[in-house]
Amino acid sequence: MTRDFVKNRVLLTLVILLIAAGSGLAFVSHAPNRLISGQGMSLASLLHGIQWLLLLPVLFLLLFSFFTPSRPNTLIVMLLAEILLFGLTSLTGHTAIALTSGDEDSVARTSLGGAFWACAALSLLIASDAISRFTKNHTWRILLNVQVILPVVALIVSGQLSELSLLKEYDNRSDVFNDALLQHLSILFGTLIPAILLGLPLGIICHRSARWQTPILSVLNIIQTVPSIALFGLLLAPLAGLAKSFPWLAEHGVSGIGLTPAIIALVLYSLLPLVRGVIAGLNSVPSGVIESARGMGMNRVQVFYKVQIPIALPVILTGVRIVAVQTVGMAMVAALIGAGGFGAIMFQGLLSSALDLVLLGVIPVVLMAVVVDGFFKFLVSMLETSRR
């Protein structure tokens, strides 16, 4: 009976969770300055009079979980979630302005609370679930997902949220932030390029020769089990030694700490998923296809570049995607050996117990991981739609 009654269980679950989080946790917290931990304020205490209308989308979303998720309905659900996200975000900005009574130089801090983060995350989940029900086309999915966040971006750009502690921290440190972004990206690309240049040939060797596959994979497996901090430590002594005995290397930036050991360690970690991806990709090429390619008169090189690599590419790219996302995350730890990046901001926040500073380091990394992940998924889907 209930199965006929509730038409969209996913939506119902998410809305119930959203209501629970919104009513149970603190929506924002306010502190006279950044060193004192803040006073939590609930969502209900922030809503006055007409502002209660902000919660109207929640009511509608609840209603829609009892309707069949047809295409028009899913589109409405997405819009409702988007409006809710926009409303709640804008509420935090206004609250922050009200609490500092418009005094721009106020040292008082208004931070986002658990309820806000939970509600924002759940709204995004509702929207993204609705989008994936709405269309199977990857390009449309990506475009729709991007437009969900656009209103929030508009709020940030227009300065409506600038009294929030998170943005104040950004304001104070925008130079550091921009540097960190550049460093993080250079760690990412500095890792990906050598990792691919090494991983591709290793994967091909493993695919061609069973004799080499076992030892290569064993070594890579062992590397993967070494904790990242330990690997950074292990690289410290030999690299410092190298730089000391060959000053030429030191001039080109090789030293026991900094970018070089970080990239070496991250490349080593990347090799296992990459090599596995290459092997799986090459194994996915049907033997009949290779036999006819040779039977048609292609030479080894032509079979490899015209047939094996193009067919294996989606699987190989999936390996690269895993490595890219993993590298974005692990680069945080590389800040410990002076490689910079968002990890530096996060650790600074941790050491000074400034939660908003921690978030300033973590949120961009999460976003970067999502973007990188989406980019590679999009590439793979573009390759696959034309053939599968």
Place this chain on the structure above:
Amino acid sequence: MIHFNQVSKHFAGKAVVRDLTLEMAKGEFTVLIGTSGSGKSTTLKMINRLVEHDQGQITFAGEPISQFRAEDLRRRMGYAIQSIGLFPHWTVEENIATVPQLLKWPKAKIRDRVTELMELLHLDPNQFRQRYPHQLSGGQQQRVGVARALASDPEVLLMDEPFGALDPVTRATLQQEVARIHQLTNRTIVLVTHDIDEALSLADRIVLLNEGRVIQQGTPLEMLTKPATPFVRDFFGRSDMGIKLLSLRLVGERTRRGERINGTQEPIAASMTLREALSVFVARHVEQLPVVDDAGQPLGVLHFADLVAERSEA
């Protein structure tokens, strides 16, 4: 065209093909048949050097195949296999154009050739040119496979159980297509199969292999009527051998021309095999069938008793 002289092939010390001597004449349709492990596929692959023979000599167009560069040799021979092996990332057009591309034909010539081949194999060029293999049915994929093998107008067409994975109806249609292409172009074809009916209906000459040796070779009729050993008789079937013989003969050969019968029976075509005609006799419970020619004009009458007649053998 292709000549095997005392050819042997060993895999890991075990002989797969032993002392094979074969002659495949120009324009002849040769079918290599045998049980699995008889060496028939290996024999085929030795022709285009996908498998290198280790004793004896194979010549193609009068030259030992070892004199050719393997790639050049293969580009002069069409090749179609059971799993079809179409390239999943290429369109039908790109697949068919594989060998012409390798031979660096001009673009316009390739395009015309693809259109021509698609029409030859009854694939509408406008509809299928830009499709990907996964968008086609099994039969359509194999049509593309055959078209691809024919693309550069090769002197020889090699086919390794090309219709093995198809359903019986599609298989029969494609067998007719290949027979038609053979008649049309008079190309040398070597086909490997384990399907006896396929061999009997397509071959000019059948080569029966067992454990890497030729047991007997000859026309389909010789294989059925003059089996060299009990193995050959068993292989082609003792019990239904008569039926198989009938499948080699056409209705037109036994029709009593000029005769007419009264009644409204639906006539049968002269191009039908006697085996199919037998089926019609039994299904209709009759002893005489009216026969029409290809144009649909009355030709004569086929009598049930004439099915067993010897006169056309002479």
